[in-house]
Amino acid sequence: MSVPADYYDMNRVRPEVAAVLDRINQLGAIFAERAYGIDEDASFPVENYKDLAAEGFMTLTVPEEYGGKGFDLGEYAMVGAEIGKFCGATALTFNMHNSSMMWSRFMYEMPHLTAQEKAAFAPLRERQFRRAVKEQGIYSQPISEAGQNWTSKPAQTECRKVEGGWKITGFKKFASLAGYCDYYSIVCTERFEGIEPRHKDTMIFVVHKDSPGLEVKGDWDPLGMRGTNSRDLILRDVFVTEEDMMMPRGIFIKTLPHWPHVMATLSPTYMGVAQSAYDFTVAYLRGEVPGMPPADRRMFTTKRLAVGKMYARLAPVRALWWQAFTEAQGFPSQAQVMRMYAAQYNVMEAAQEIAALAIRTCGGQAMLKSLPLERIYRDSRCGALMLPFTAEIMEDYMSVLALYDEGEIDDAPGDEHGARTSIWRGYDGQKLSAE
Numbered sequence: 001m002s003v004p005a006d007y008y009d010m011n012r013v014r015p016e017v018a019a020v021l022d023r024i025n026q027l028g029a030i031f032a033e034r035a036y037g038i039d040e041d042a043s044f045p046v047e048n049y050k051d052l053a054a055e056g057f058m059t060l061t062v063p064e065e066y067g068g069k070g071f072d073l074g075e076y077a078m079v080g081a082e083i084g085k086f087c088g089a090t091a092l093t094f095n096m097h098n099s100s101m102m103w104s105r106f107m108y109e110m111p112h113l114t115a116q117e118k119a120a121f122a123p124l125r126e127r128q129f130r131r132a133v134k135e136q137g138i139y140s141q142p143i144s145e146a147g148q149n150w151t152s153k154p155a156q157t158e159c160r161k162v163e164g165g166w167k168i169t170g171f172k173k174f175a176s177l178a179g180y181c182d183y184y185s186i187v188c189t190e191r192f193e194g195i196e197p198r199h200k201d202t203m204i205f206v207v208h209k210d211s212p213g214l215e216v217k218g219d220w221d222p223l224g225m226r227g228t229n230s231r232d233l234i235l236r237d238v239f240v241t242e243e244d245m246m247m248p249r250g251i252f253i254k255t256l257p258h259w260p261h262v263m264a265t266l267s268p269t270y271m272g273v274a275q276s277a278y279d280f281t282v283a284y285l286r287g288e289v290p291g292m293p294p295a296d297r298r299m300f301t302t303k304r305l306a307v308g309k310m311y312a313r314l315a316p317v318r319a320l321w322w323q324a325f326t327e328a329q330g331f332p333s334q335a336q337v338m339r340m341y342a343a344q345y346n347v348m349e350a351a352q353e354i355a356a357l358a359i360r361t362c363g364g365q366a367m368l369k370s371l372p373l374e375r376i377y378r379d380s381r382c383g384a385l386m387l388p389f390t391a392e393i394m395e396d397y398m399s400v401l402a403l404y405d406e407g408e409i410d411d412a413p414g415d416e417h418g419a420r421t422s423i424w425r426g427y428d429g430q431k432l433s434a435e
């Protein structure tokens with residue numbers, strides 16, 4: 001079933017973007033058909049990727065001068081949310097690829113980079129854009145390392161200088177697209193003899209899938225988002241050169257804290273998942289779910305009211321989320337950051353609330369595996385636990401920013417070794433680059 005993205009004020013959406021949203025809704029019918037098998041086998045949505053590449057959608061956020069579509073963050077988010085309506089795993093992995101493109105694009109555009117830093121950055125990002133546009137290269141973004149405190153301590157995956165480059169050694173957990181991408185964007189800490197790992201030594205390299213020393217390992221049999229293939233990645237002395245840097249030394253930590261919205265890009269997927277739970281319920285009660293007898297269930301007041309409740313939860317979340325992404329920019333104001341945290345929190349929480357209500361409302365048949373709601377319900381459960389902006393961490397960040405002044409953030413009480421590394425610290429906040 002193709003549903004237009006009419007929950008936005010389309011007068012404020014560029015025609016090029018509206019056209020992509022429409023096309024995704026057409027492709028979505030095919031994605032939705034494939035979603036059952038992908039989920040059942042925990043396989044990767046290879047065919048969906050071919051379709052997205054054929055439409056030129058793998059380069060949505062690549063600047064136009066490099067052959068991409070030049071969509072901004074908000075426009076990208078709208079597309080991600082449409083894909084998420086039909087196949088959560090495709091949307092979530094599509095985000096990992098696009099995030100790598102966006103980091104290459106937006107971090108370069110930050111106004112506080114020096115001319116020298118930009119000159120070093122320019123050929124690196126051109127290389128990534130060329131690969132995505134000309135070679136249709138697919139990128140993943142394995143940052144998570146699991147274990148305690150990966151959000152608060154410097155990445156444990158390390159690189160050490162050797163002749164002609166570096167050698168990377170470490171372990172990445174939940175590497176979505178593992179075995180299905182062409183490049184892995186690896187965040188690691190450069191190590192120096194006698195010096196403890198420091199945030200300011202964070203580096204990010206783009207590692208080709210066939211690099212010696214790189215290995216995909218482990219099983220993948222999760223509750224939801226089964227098509228993401230988020231297996232383990234082991235790196236043993238993987239050799240990289242300066243050319244393989246996504247950004248020059250020091251730029252990751254200099255820029256990322258000032259573009260916090262790029263860390264909220266898991267939410268489009270779950271915005272789409274929430275919408276799909278609602279859309280399914282409406283279709284179900286109207287007797288319009290494909291493959292089911294056309295039984296009209298609208299006369300049951302209790303079920304009708306549940307739909308009203310679902311809409312009442314969904315609509316404000318969509319509005320807040322859209323505002324947060326529409327106003328996304330480098331060096332945001334505190335109010336913009338707070339809205340983004342609130343949007344992230346609400347999308348992740350609402351997706352699973354709405355999906356649970358949908359199961360309750362649609363009743364027994366709706367949880368049969370032959371219908372998509374059962375998968376949507378499981379997929380919806382995965383958003384709130386995805387670091388670095390989990391629902392719990394968002395509660396903490398919102399409370400800290402609401403109650404403390406900029407200069408007080410690092411002294412605000414919290415869990416020992418809590419995940420405060422990624423909290424926004426104000427316009428001048430440079431804590432990470434100093435550590």
Ligand SMILES: Cc1cc2nc3c(=O)[nH]c(=O)nc-3n(C[C@H](O)[C@H](O)[C@H](O)COP(=O)(O)OP(=O)(O)OC[C@H]3O[C@@H](n4cnc5c(N)ncnc54)[C@H](O)[C@@H]3O)c2cc1C
Binds near residue numbers: 144415417418
């Ligand atoms: C389907 C799926 C795909 C994923 N794909 C990717 C990917 O492509 N790339 C990637 O980098 N990661 C990916 N992740 C990983 C994800 O972002 C999280 O890192 C992961 O889910 C956390 O699992 P964990 O067992 O390490 O949790 P833990 O680190 O044990 O966290 C569990 C909970 O504890 C809380 N918590 C954790 N650390 C802190 C802290 N320091 N302070 C306070 N609270 C804390 C959080 O609220 C969290 O909900 C994926 C996850 C899923 C489910």
